[in-house]
Amino acid sequence: MTKADVLGFCQRYARNRAALVALGVLVAIVAVAIAGPHLLRQGGPFELAGPPFQPPFGRFALGTDMLGRDELVGLVYGARTSLVIGLAATLFATLLGVLLGGIAGYYGGGADEALMRLTEIFQTIPSFLFAILVVAILSPSIESVIIAIAVVSWPPMARLVRGEFRSLADREFVQACVSMGMSDLRVIALHILPNCLSSIIVTGSLLVATAILTESALSFLGLSDPNVMSWGFMVGAARDFLQRAWWLCAIPGVAILVTVLAINLVGDGLNDALNPRLRHL
Amino acid sequence: MQVARGRARYIGRRLVQAVPTILVIVTINFLLVHLAPGNAADVLAGESGSATPQYMAYLRHQFGLDQPLYVQYLDYLKNVVTLELGYSFREGMAVRDLILQRLGPTLLLMGTTIVLSIGVGMLLGLVAAGRPNSLRDSAISIFALVAYATPLFWVGLMFILLFSIELGWLPTSGMTNIAAFYTGWRKVADVARHLVLPALTLSLFYMALYVRLMRSSMLEQSGMDYVVTARSKGLTERAITWRHVLRNACLPVVTMAGVQVGNLLGGSVVVETVFGWPGIGLLAFRALFARDLNLLLGIFFVAACLVIAVNIIVDVIYSVLDPRIRLR
Numbered sequence: 001m002t003k004a005d006v007l008g009f010c011q012r013y014a015r016n017r018a019a020l021v022a023l024g025v026l027v028a029i030v031a032v033a034i035a036g037p038h039l040l041r042q043g044g045p046f047e048l049a050g051p052p053f054q055p056p057f058g059r060f061a062l063g064t065d066m067l068g069r070d071e072l073v074g075l076v077y078g079a080r081t082s083l084v085i086g087l088a089a090t091l092f093a094t095l096l097g098v099l100l101g102g103i104a105g106y107y108g109g110g111a112d113e114a115l116m117r118l119t120e121i122f123q124t125i126p127s128f129l130f131a132i133l134v135v136a137i138l139s140p141s142i143e144s145v146i147i148a149i150a151v152v153s154w155p156p157m158a159r160l161v162r163g164e165f166r167s168l169a170d171r172e173f174v175q176a177c178v179s180m181g182m183s184d185l186r187v188i189a190l191h192i193l194p195n196c197l198s199s200i201i202v203t204g205s206l207l208v209a210t211a212i213l214t215e216s217a218l219s220f221l222g223l224s225d226p227n228v229m230s231w232g233f234m235v236g237a238a239r240d241f242l243q244r245a246w247w248l249c250a251i252p253g254v255a256i257l258v259t260v261l262a263i264n265l266v267g268d269g270l271n272d273a274l275n276p277r278l279r280h281l
Numbered sequence: 282m283q284v285a286r287g288r289a290r291y292i293g294r295r296l297v298q299a300v301p302t303i304l305v306i307v308t309i310n311f312l313l314v315h316l317a318p319g320n321a322a323d324v325l326a327g328e329s330g331s332a333t334p335q336y337m338a339y340l341r342h343q344f345g346l347d348q349p350l351y352v353q354y355l356d357y358l359k360n361v362v363t364l365e366l367g368y369s370f371r372e373g374m375a376v377r378d379l380i381l382q383r384l385g386p387t388l389l390l391m392g393t394t395i396v397l398s399i400g401v402g403m404l405l406g407l408v409a410a411g412r413p414n415s416l417r418d419s420a421i422s423i424f425a426l427v428a429y430a431t432p433l434f435w436v437g438l439m440f441i442l443l444f445s446i447e448l449g450w451l452p453t454s455g456m457t458n459i460a461a462f463y464t465g466w467r468k469v470a471d472v473a474r475h476l477v478l479p480a481l482t483l484s485l486f487y488m489a490l491y492v493r494l495m496r497s498s499m500l501e502q503s504g505m506d507y508v509v510t511a512r513s514k515g516l517t518e519r520a521i522t523w524r525h526v527l528r529n530a531c532l533p534v535v536t537m538a539g540v541q542v543g544n545l546l547g548g549s550v551v552v553e554t555v556f557g558w559p560g561i562g563l564l565a566f567r568a569l570f571a572r573d574l575n576l577l578l579g580i581f582f583v584a585a586c587l588v589i590a591v592n593i594i595v596d597v598i599y600s601v602l603d604p605r606i607r608l609r
């Protein structure tokens with residue numbers, strides 16, 4: 001990749017105004033997630049900081065919840081949880097999807113048929129119920145939530161990678177590599193994979209958004225690590241007090257919405273910038 | 282007659298194809314119980330400590346835990362396939378009966394959601410594609426973008442806050458007004474009033490999905506050769522859109538609707554929990570809360586079967602919409 005490539009990429013990305021704004025928002029959220037906990041009062045998100053049900057814009061910027069925990073502190077720690085789980089689950093799902101889709105697409109034949117049938121079955125299974133089951137059985141922890149989300153989100157990635165690999169495997173430059181006696185692994189790693197990396201990145205970025213939504217729904221239902229604060233858990237815990245303190249439900253929900261929206265828009269922008277030949281309708 | 286017979290044969294073949302899927306699901310259930318840390322009976326009974334010795338013995342027997350693993354597997358398979366899903370001590374009822382009892386409300390919620398999300402989604406997509414990049418198009422696209430990123434449970438809670446608590450227009454939870462013993466049409470109206478918010482909440486995300494899909498599909502189709510042909514024949518734009526483009530543009534939406542049925546069931550766990558809608562989703566939440574894993578496994582199995590059935594129905598609808606597709 002040359003300097004001109006990078007510059008062209010940035011220019012194409014910047015042409016999408018919404019994606020540019022979304023990138024700024026996302027950078028801010030990531031900064032809060034990384035630095036936020038160090039800037040706040042020590043004691044963590046579960047500390048009882050003051051009297052319960054303090055409304056926002058008083059002594060506490062966003063008020064306190066029904067137990068007197070600082071809402072702002074919870075929000076900052078929740079950003080960390082959402083991003084870590086979203087990224088880790090997507091990473092595992094991508095690895096699994098690339099592995100299975102790659103084998104199916106490159107080798108074709110029986111392996112392709114069997115793996116695609118498996119992918120289809122996993123797409124039929126009600127994925128959120130499956131995730132619930134996995135977390136419930138492994139007992140809720142940050143690892144089990146990551147595993148559950150990864151296990152339900154690899155099929156689209158596998159289908160994408162399989163399609164890309166299939167069309168690339170027939171191309172002349174790949175055929176040339178094979179006839180030169182290059183090993184399969186070398187052909188895949190050095191010649192096929194780099195050529196479908198842009199599609200993988202775009203799909204992966206959308207998977208992060210879905211993973212964050214899934215994590216929030218799981219933690220809303222009470223399936224989150226009891227030692228880690230998360231946005232979905234905050235909404236779920238405040239649910240019974242909707243009438244008395246509606247902002248306790250509203251604020252973390254807005255945080256989820258803004259984060260997911262920003263990631264989706266960044267994904268769109270990446271798509272425009274990485275696949276300029278594809279017209280985005 | 283010929284068509285009907287072909288269709289029946291097709292449905293039969295699809296049912297046979299569903300067998301491996303069901304096998305995989307049963308295997309997953311079995312593996313999950315056995316891979317989990319600790320003794321399988323402990324896992325199934327949960328950690329709440331309220332399991333009686335009789336219940337533990339029953340679970341050991343139900344899952345044949347004193348047998349070799351492959352015998353356990355075959356027994357489990359036989360039980361599940363014959364819908365012997367066991368007994369839920371927490372709910373005091375057979376798992377199968379519990380699920381069947383709650384299937385109706387879930388199907389009502391799902392059916393309403395599917396009709397609402399596809400109907401409104403296609404309509405908005407059509408309107409947006411009618412004049413691309415207009416103000417109308419931008420407004421619809423922004424709505425779809427936001428709805429696509431909003432967590433369902435949060436929308437549900439905000440709807441309750443606005444329409445039930447603040448405005449007092451609609452009930453907050455449940456499926457019927459328990460205090461009033463309505464009958465006949467008044468009962469139907471009562472259920473409908475309770476249905477509005479859950480169905481709207483669950484629809485929003487899928488509506489957004491179908492709006493985006495319909496819009497891009499309409500734009501893609503309107504560039505096709507057959508549209509040019511129709512135009513050169515002298516057909517009006519209205520006739521081209523309604524009689525030619527629309528029918529072709531619907532196909533990806535129908536396909537996507539079939540794919541989304543499984544996710545719809547997952548979404549209904551959240552929505553039913555928020556609105557206290559007495560369906561399978563709320564049952565799943567209660568099972569979760571009580572750590573009644575055997576019930577949860579049963580729900581998962583029945584839900585997967587439901588998805589398979591709906592997918593077959595969608596494929597038949599698809600063949601009606603697009604005669605080029607042979608029922609193979």
